[in-house]
Amino acid sequence: MEFWNETPEITANPSLCIGLVTILLIFYIQQRWKYRRIHQFMKTLQGPPCIPYIGNAYFALQINDRNLCNVLKRQIEKFPNGGYWVKNMPWFVTGDLKVINALLSSSQNIDKSYIYSYFKEHAAGIICANGEDWRLIRKTVNPSFHASVLKSFGSTYRHHTKTFIEKVEKFADDEMMADLFVPLHLCTMDFICESMMGCRMNIQKRDLTFLSTNLERSTEMIHTRLFNVLLQPDLIYYLLGKKQEINNCVKGMHALAKEIVELQTRRRDDARQSKSETEMVPVFMENLLKAIESGIIPKERAVDETVDMIIAGSVTTATTAAWMLTIFAQRPDIQGKAYKEIMETCGDREITLEDTSKFNYLEMVLKETLRHFCIPFISRTITEDLVVDENMTIPAEVNVILSLFVLHHNAENWEKPNEFYPENFSPMNELKRPKGAFLPFLTGPRHCPGSKYAFSSIKFLVANALLRYEFSSDEKMDDLPNASYRMIFMLWPLSGFRAKIKKRS
């Protein structure tokens, strides 16, 4: 027989096989024992069938940039307290008020789950920091949002809002619908750079549109990756060319933040050398540079924290303002009431920052906008057992996805949960609702520090836009709960924030 026709004799060594199987069995039993409380907890949750080794990771096959939010929404409808196994990790997905409030109020469970680490593609700052690292940076950031500091931002908002009003004039009296997001976002970036960092970057005047469109693209890509396990391994992401695409998208924002940090560091150094009074640097930048000088935060973090603050503060406020103007365009009744309130408060004079606290109806529209189009999901990893009530303790190491979207549409707490109905926030209706039913800025130690900043800047910008322009639309508002959305931190309409703009006489 030729040697290539010979079939090698495979002789299994029985004792080797038995040894291998025993080791695997011991490992399996050890793991099941170690994680027995997690397995017990997961058994109490509802959920779709698990495939051995894969768990529920097959969900990734359904998800893409445009349907992400709807797939997750459908799952929560089917399994309100859902348990999922992905990559051997337990996930608890819920929109339950009790669980959300217990977890967010816990001072121990402040860590974000590992999926946030993909936001490091933008910057490794406060948004994805955990543990002691987070506590240090949060302490540095908090004083930037004191009421006395926020009060001083009026002239900054006025200056950049004026530019916004001039910029959108080119769309006015055009029969075509304009997309409002980019002009609003360039304006809110101008707000943040000057109010928080002390730099007038003139993003609107320099038409730095790419900063906004690139951020839109990279954020959408990151959101898809968070929920699609197939895109999570770095090598696959790199080979698909997505890593390079994100790097290209974030380059401009990093350059902007670097310019701001260098400018402010130089100003401080110059002031010290000439022994002159340091120019007034806003609290955020001042505290950040001080924390770096005293070694509390590493130097290279200055750019990351600046990027995170620009992103966290500008995309959310621009998205909310864009939704409000789109809704005004589609609902002339709501627009009319808001306009009347502004006219009654200010007449023909300029709107001041103090006026914004008197715009009660506008605030109801703002809150209703945040109820529908909030950041729909947030996630945490339980680091210490969390007692929700006598029937539920979530063991450490479980990852939790909390759906603010589901919380905000719970029929038990809202008069018209699925309609755009600003009266949900009338003083009377606000009193009737249980604590924690409306949490667009979360609650507890990791709540959004910028909520008051958001309210005053959005009301200022939208009220000024409404005073100068009337908004209309050929489109009708979607059937809200069933509409499809894009997810770019918050929910976005698939067709964009579109409206016709007419100058008021």
Ligand code: HEM
């Ligand atoms: C409508 C506007 C806004 C909404 C809906 C909003 C919502 C949120 C939410 C839900 C979080 C928590 C995210 C999570 O834990 O996964 C958050 C965090 C944060 N927000 Fe906001 N935000 C808004 C405006 C702002 C503004 C204007 C600023 C700054 C000027 C800001 C700065 C931050 C920062 C720094 C964090 C991280 C906090 C931490 O992890 O300790 N936000 N925001």
